[in-house]
Structure formats: C-alpha cells, structure tokens
Amino acid sequence: MSTAEETTGGEVEPWEEVTPDAARRLLVAAVEAFAERGYHATTTRDIAGRAGMSPAALYIHYKTKEELLHRISRIGHDKALGILRTAARREGTAKERLADAVSSFVRWHAGRRTTARVVQYELDALGPDARAEIVALRRQVDAEVRRIIEDGVAAGEFDVLDVRGTTLAVLSLCIDVARWFNVDGPRTPEEVGALYADLVLRMVGAR
Amino acid sequence: MSTAEETTGGEVEPWEEVTPDAARRLLVAAVEAFAERGYHATTTRDIAGRAGMSPAALYIHYKTKEELLHRISRIGHDKALGILRTAARREGTAKERLADAVSSFVRWHAGRRTTARVVQYELDALGPDARAEIVALRRQVDAEVRRIIEDGVAAGEFDVLDVRGTTLAVLSLCIDVARWFNVDGPRTPEEVGALYADLVLRMVGAR
DNA sequence: GCCGACGGTGAGCGGGCGCTTAGCGTGGCC
DNA sequence: GGCCACGCTAAGCGCCCGCTCACCGTCGGC
Numbered sequence: 001m002s003t004a005e006e007t008t009g010g011e012v013e014p015w016e017e018v019t020p021d022a023a024r025r026l027l028v029a030a031v032e033a034f035a036e037r038g039y040h041a042t043t044t045r046d047i048a049g050r051a052g053m054s055p056a057a058l059y060i061h062y063k064t065k066e067e068l069l070h071r072i073s074r075i076g077h078d079k080a081l082g083i084l085r086t087a088a089r090r091e092g093t094a095k096e097r098l099a100d101a102v103s104s105f106v107r108w109h110a111g112r113r114t115t116a117r118v119v120q121y122e123l124d125a126l127g128p129d130a131r132a133e134i135v136a137l138r139r140q141v142d143a144e145v146r147r148i149i150e151d152g153v154a155a156g157e158f159d160v161l162d163v164r165g166t167t168l169a170v171l172s173l174c175i176d177v178a179r180w181f182n183v184d185g186p187r188t189p190e191e192v193g194a195l196y197a198d199l200v201l202r203m204v205g206a207r
Numbered sequence: 208m209s210t211a212e213e214t215t216g217g218e219v220e221p222w223e224e225v226t227p228d229a230a231r232r233l234l235v236a237a238v239e240a241f242a243e244r245g246y247h248a249t250t251t252r253d254i255a256g257r258a259g260m261s262p263a264a265l266y267i268h269y270k271t272k273e274e275l276l277h278r279i280s281r282i283g284h285d286k287a288l289g290i291l292r293t294a295a296r297r298e299g300t301a302k303e304r305l306a307d308a309v310s311s312f313v314r315w316h317a318g319r320r321t322t323a324r325v326v327q328y329e330l331d332a333l334g335p336d337a338r339a340e341i342v343a344l345r346r347q348v349d350a351e352v353r354r355i356i357e358d359g360v361a362a363g364e365f366d367v368l369d370v371r372g373t374t375l376a377v378l379s380l381c382i383d384v385a386r387w388f389n390v391d392g393p394r395t396p397e398e399v400g401a402l403y404a405d406l407v408l409r410m411v412g413a414r
Numbered sequence: 415g416c417c418g419a420c421g422g423t424g425a426g427c428g429g430g431c432g433c434t435t436a437g438c439g440t441g442g443c444c
Numbered sequence: 445g446g447c448c449a450c451g452c453t454a455a456g457c458g459c460c461c462g463c464t465c466a467c468c469g470t471c472g473g474c
Contacts, residue, residue: 040247
C-alpha cells in the first residue's frame with residue numbers, strides 16, 4: 001500500500017531505545033495512563049502501579065512526573081518527524097511524496113494512537129523550556145510538509161493559493177486522527193492512511 | 208462572505224441564557240480557565256477567583272466542578288449544532304450548503320476558540336451519563352454534515368467514494384481549528400472559514 | 415565470605431485539592 | 445422598623461497529590 005516508514009523488518013518495538021528495562025516499563029505505563037486520562041489526571045501512583053512497582057521507584061529513573069512527559073514527547077516527536085522525512089525526501093513526484101508522507105504520518109497516528117495522543121495533546125503540560133524544544137520540532141514537521149507542497153506548486157503538479165494555510169490544514173487533519181481513531185472501530189490504520197492521502201491530494205488540486 | 212449563524216444583529220453575547228448573573232460570571236470564568244489549563248489542572252479556587260468570588264460561592268450555583276463542565280459542554284454543543292443546522296438546512300445546492308456549513312462552523316471554532324476548546328477536548332472529563340448525552344449531540348452534528356454530502360453525491364455535484372470517512376475527515380478538520388487557532392495570529396476567523404470551505408469543496412470533488 | 419553499589423520498598427511529609435458549614439450583611443415586604 | 449430569605453464569606457475538614465528518605469535485598473569483585 002505504501003513504502004516509507006518503520007521498515008526495519010516488520011513492527012519495531014517502540015521505546016526500545018529507553019534503558020534500563022525498569023525505566024522503559026515506567027515510560028510505557030506513563031504513555032498508557034496519560035493517553036487514557038490525560039497528564040494532569042494521572043497520578044504517579046497509577047504509573048508506578050501499572051509498571052508493577054512502588055510509587056518511589058519512579059523517582060529513581062526520573063526526576064519528576066513532568067520529565068516523563070518530556071521524554072515521551074521528545075521521542076514521539078522524533079519518531080513522527082523521522083517517518084515524515086523518510087517519505088518527504090524519497091525520490092518521485094511531489095504527488096507521490098505527499099501521498100506517501102500523509103499516509104505514513106496518518107498510519108503512525110492511528111496505529112500508535114496512545115503515543116500520538118500524548119505527543120499531540122499534552123504539550124501545554126510541559127514547562128516553558130521543554131515546550132520550546134518540542135515546538136521547534138513541530139516547526140520542522142511543518143516545514144517538511146510545506147516543502148512538498150511548494151515543490152508541487154512549482155512543478156505545476158498542484159493548484160494551491162494559500163500554501164501556509166493549506167499546509168496547516170493538512171497537518172491538522174493528520175494530527176486529529178489521534179483524537180478520534182478507535183482501535184476497535186471499523187477502519188484499520190492502513191485504510192485511514194489511504195483515504196487521507198486521497199483527500200489531501202484533492203485539497204492541493206493534484207493533477 | 209457568508210450568511211448563516213448568529214446574525215441576530217452583530218455579536219451575540221454568549222452565555223446570556225445563563226442566570227443569575229453570578230452563575231454566568233462563574234461559568235465564563237470556568238470556560239477561560241478550562242481552555243487555558245484544561246479541566247483537571249483548573250482548581251475551583253481559580254475559577255472563583257477569576258469571577259471575583261470566594262471558593263465557596265461556586266457551590267451555591269453548581270453542585271460540583273463537573274456540573275460546570277457539563278453545562279458548558281451542553282450549551283456549547285447546542286450552539287455549534289445550531290450553527291451547523293442553520294447552514295445545512297437553508298435553500299441552495301449541496302455545494303453552497305456545504306461551503307456555508309463549513310465556513311460558519313469553522314468561524315465559530317476560531318472566534319469562540321476558548322469555548323470550542325473546552326467543548327471539543329474535555330469530553331473525557333465528564334462522567335458516563337453526561338458524556339453519553341454529549342456524544343448523542345455529536346452524532347447529530349455528524350449526521351447533519353453527512354446528509355449534505357449524501358445530497359451532493361445523489362445530485363451528481365460531488366464525487367465521494369467513502370461518505371462516512373469523508374464526513375469524519377471534514378468534521379475533524381473543522382474541530383481541530385480550536386486546537387491551533389491563535390487569536391493573535393495572522394488569520395482572522397473569516398479567512399480561515401473561507402479557506403476551509405474551499406478545501407472541503409475540493410475534498411468532496413465539487414464540480 | 416565480606417563489602418560496596420545499586421535498584422528497589424514502606425512509610426510519610428507538606429501542601430493543595432474539592433467541597434462543607436456556621437455565620438454574616440443586605441434588601442424587600444409588611 | 446423589624447424580620448426573614450438569600451447570596452456570600454471565612455474557616456476548615458478529610459483526602460490524596462507529588463515527592464523524599466531511611467532502610468533493605470541481591471549480586472559481582474576480590
């Protein structure tokens with residue numbers, strides 16, 4: 001159905017870069033809890049409990065609850081940006097690159113919905129410094145999509161009046177998948193990715 | 208630029224249906240606080256403080272903090288649904304009705320961004336009963352948009368393969384405006400409404 | 415076999431939370 | 445002018461939060 005993204009040989013176990021093992025278990029537990037109830041409604045006792053540890057164990061691996069969110073957000077944004085870059089910078093026409101970028105970006109937001117939810121919707125819970133770091137990553141995401149659209153317009157493939165506005169709308173559409181996508185629902189991440197790639201090509205007036 | 212929505216003579220003061228005055232001041236304060244920091248991160252002391260009252264005053268007018276959120280969510284959804292209905296049920300082609308519906312719905316999400324944010328993103332903080340009530344309203348919102356698209360397809364105005372999926376995407380696009388729209392940013396609600404109406408017409412392949 | 419390093423626990427701290435209650439000022443009605 | 449009803453406040457209750465600290469079991473190195 002499409003090509004780019006985590007093709008290192010099937011499904012990559014996420015968070016494998018987080019060591020030691022106990023720190024990863026805590027982080028995975030935090031992702032689930034934050035996604036389900038939101039950062040502020042999640043207690044450190046809940047996170048530790050999900051990881052099968054006492055509340056105090058959390059503070060051996062992380063200074064604060066906010067540091068957990070920061071790490072999740074940072075790693076998640078890196079991953080999302082990487083997926084988008086792989087698709088955006090492959091060879092092919094702007095149309096092919098945009099379709100690939102959108103479908104793989106959407107597949108990630110649907111398939112890794114819990115992570116995406118935390119990454120996209122808990123930004124305001126971070127302190128000023130951490131937030132600034134994440135906002136910079138988001139600007140890179142925006143620039144990546146904008147470049148494909150600009151390329152398409154320059155090549156006469158796309159018909160777009162407001163490039164910045166359209167870029168914003170395309171990203172907004174993809175990101176919001178993390179809000180409504182339901183794992184038990186009727187659509188697979190692949191189906192949503194394909195549908196959205198088509199819709200976005202229409203939005204940019206692809207020939 | 209468009210016609211439907213709160214055209215009772217300029218800007219309608221929102222929440223005017225909430226009485227007495229003190230209850231309305233508390234509710235407006237709660238909307239601002241919930242929009243800024245989220246429901247769980249907002250304290251009853253903060254809400255009362257913004258309304259110029261003591262913390263205890265809140266409980267004269269509302270049984271709990273959650274009742275405040277419920278009232279805000281209910282009134283906000285009613286308003287959003289009303290705006291959409293007005294546009295959807297006017298006379299005209301499906302193309303005109305869809306453009307009007309999207310632009311007015313988007314203008315509301317941008318112009319009343321604080322309210323829209325609470326309404327769209329704090330659903331999970333409600334208890335089961337209140338959530339069920341709101342979810343029912345959302346289904347009506349979905350049905351309203353889907354009907355326009357179905358009409359357009361039946362009339363040969365639109366070219367849509369997956370009506371449900373496209374409806375979902377259109378609403379998702381509009382709703383997410385409440386997440387990113389910035390009052391101090393470069394775009395007015397009217398501009399975003401016009402841009403989005405155009406993008407949505409492209410998505411449905413309007414002739 | 416002892417010993418230090420390290421990852422973990424149980425108990426609990428200071429504080430802020432949602433919410434309650436006793437009482438007070440004021441304005442309308444006779 | 446007296447009195448009651450109502451809207452509001454000051455104070456605080458009980459609870460649970462994020463986080464800390466004193467202590468402990470295990471395991472590799474000599």
